[in-house]
Each structure stands twice: as C-alpha cells, then as structure tokens.
Amino acid sequence: MTTTKNFSILPEENRLNNIHLHQILLNISDGCYYLNKDMQLLFVNRSAENMFNIVKDEILGRNICEAIPDLCRKVCKQLYQSYKKQRGISFDLSYANTNYFKVKTIPDTKGLLVIMQDITETKKENERRAYYEKLRLIGEMAAGVAHEVRNPLTTVKGFLQLVEKNEDLLKYQEIFLLMINEIDRVNSIISEFLDMAKNKPSRKEKEHLNEIIQSIYPLLETRAIKENKKIHLQLHPLPLLNLDQNEIRQLIINMVNNSLDAMHAKASIHISTYLDRGQVVLSITDEGTGIAPEVMNKISTPFFTTKEKGTGLGLAISFAIAKRNNANIDFTTDSSGTTFSIRFTIQDHY
Ligand SMILES: Nc1ncnc2c1ncn2[C@@H]1O[C@H](COP(=O)(O)OP(=O)(O)O)[C@@H](O)[C@H]1O
Ligand SMILES: [Mg+2]
Secondary structure (H helix, E strand, C coil): CHHHHHHHHHHHHHHHHHHHHHHHHHHCCCEEEEEECCCEEEEECHHHHHHCCCCHHHHCCCEHHHHCHHHHHHHHHHHHHHHHCCCCCEEEEEECCCEEEEEEEEEECCEEEEEEEECHHHHHHHHHHHHHHHHHHHHHHHHHHHHHHHHHHHHHHHHHHHHHCCHHHHHHHHHHHHHHHHHHHHHHHHHHHHHHHCCCCCCCEEECHHHHHHHHHHHHHHHHHHCCCEEEEEECCCCCEEECHHHHHHHHHHHHHHHHHHCCCCCEEEEEEEEECCEEEEEEEECCCCCCHHHCCCCCCCCCCCCCCCCCCHHHHHHHHHHHCCEEEEEEEECCEEEEEEEEECHHHC
C-alpha cells in the first residue's frame, strides 16, 4: 500500500519541483540559456533577454548563432565543443565593448545550460582601483625625489636672482629672467606632483559648492580676459557638501585651465551646478577643440599630455581630488567642445 501511495505522489512532487526550478531559473539575475544538441534555444530567462536586448518569443527554437549573431561570432564554437565533449567550461566575454560577462556552461546528454554573469561593474571597479593604486605608487616614488630636487633648485634660483642684479651683467638680464622662470616652472611641476602624492586625508567641512566657485571666479576670469575668452556661471541652489575647499578649488582651476588651453579667442566656458538624480553635478563645458578619440582613455594617466609645455598632471590630480571628495568625473567630447561633469554623491555628505 505504502509503496503504491509513494509511487503516485512522486511524479506530482517532481512536477512541482520542475515548476519551482523553472521559476527560479527564469528570475535569477544571471542570464540563462538552454540549448539543445543542435544549438537551438529552448529556454531563455528574463536577465538574458535584457542583457542582449532580445525578445524570448522571437528567438526560441532558433539556432543561437542566428538568434544573437553578435554574441555568437565569439562563442558559438566554444559552446558546441563544451556540449560535444560533455565538459563544462568557463570564460570571460566582452560584448559591444561596453559589457563584460563571465560565461559558464553545464552540458548534459540533451544539450547545454549556459549561464552568464554580468561582471561589467566589478571589472570597472577593478580598473578604477588599479588606476588609483598606480597614482598612489607613482606619487609615493616621486614625492621622495621631488623634495630632494627642490632644495638645490632653490639655491640656484637664489644665486641667479643675486647675479641678475649685478650691473656688469645687465645685458644678460633677459637670460637670467628666463632661467628663473624655468626654475619656477620646474618648481610648480614638483608642487603639482606633491599634490597628487598627498596621502593625508582631505580636510573636509560642510561647504557651499557655489560659494567655492564664486570665490575662485575672479582668478579664472583674469586669464580668460587676457586671452579674450569668456566664462559664464549658472549656479543652482544646492545642499551643503562635505568638501575640502582647497582641493575643490584646485580641481576647478585644473579643469578650467584645460578648457582655456583648448579654446581659441572669443570662445566661452560654461560652468554650471545642479542637482541630478540625487547627486550634485558641477559641469564645465567649453567650446574647445575636443579630445581626440585615440587619446580619450589616456588623458587621466599621470604625465600624459598633448601640449608642448603640459605636465600631464592636471587631470590625474583632479581625479584623485574627486575621489577624496566622494565624487566621480566623466566627460563627453566632440569637435565642438568638451564637457567634464564632476558628480558628488550627496548621501555620503551627511
Ligand atoms: N577640456 C579639454 N579639451 C580638450 N582636451 C583636453 C581637455 N581637458 C584635458 N584635455 C586633454 O587631456 C590632456 C591631459 O590634461 P592634463 O592632465 O590637465 O595635463 P596638461 O593640461 O598638462 O596637458 C591634455 O593634454 C589634453 O590633451
Ligand atoms: Mg592641464
């Protein structure tokens, strides 16, 4: 009796379990496909539909290579081999140069389960971490050297200033001035470098970002007027932010100097602040030449510059400052100009 009863319940339990498993697979955050032995899609879950912008009903029953051609060019062979050899494999995959997935396969005799985990954010976070670690290391190494170089330079500058005033050497005054200016330039490069190397925490206080911008405006305007360029401010009401105001000043100066460098006379810069999706945004838009596509991912690397007299440190320092002040920097650019947006996270500021 008992045996018969159990026997009659088991398939029902199985059926329930199958429905349950199906629901789980359908809703998990990883993308899941099941392919039969001809690589036709028999199952596609919701995350997979979103990942590749596909509609399940349009691709079910079709061969995966036809259904998602962009994906398949890269992985079709590997998937088929995994099924044929009945061996699970795992590999990383980049899709459309913007998304990254960890792909895992689980073959069985009838086909292949493919699981795709979106690792785009983790990958970007790792890249960010590696970048800041590089900044820190370069900074640390250079800080030691910079201190040592600065002392003899100060001595040389002192002597140059002394002999420059010597009446017998008046005809060389221009050359002395040039030498002194060059020493000042080396000194300012070292100062910028030490800024970047700075490891001590920022001195943050509750600040009005708009007031910081207004306080630095006359300085920015001085250079702009000299070069017959304009700077417009459009500042909207903002909540208080926890900021190191000296660092934020430095960041704004670096950005605006880059914009001025990139623009011809009569062009304008627009500095604006506003709230966007729970973040405070400081955006600096210029009418400059734009950033060439081939250098876009190099501009924040220390010492990368396209300018004859550039140090290549302005943006590296600005990225480091943004990070210390709970902000991210992104930019858009084309041949009519560039916009840098510095986005401050508000919730971290209270
Ligand atoms: N607003 C901008 N417009 C065009 N190019 C820019 C802009 N900001 C930065 N760049 C590019 O990024 C490079 C690095 O900038 P930065 O780190 O400030 O160093 P530097 O100004 O000394 O060259 C610049 O040489 C330039 O090619
Ligand atoms: Mg610069």
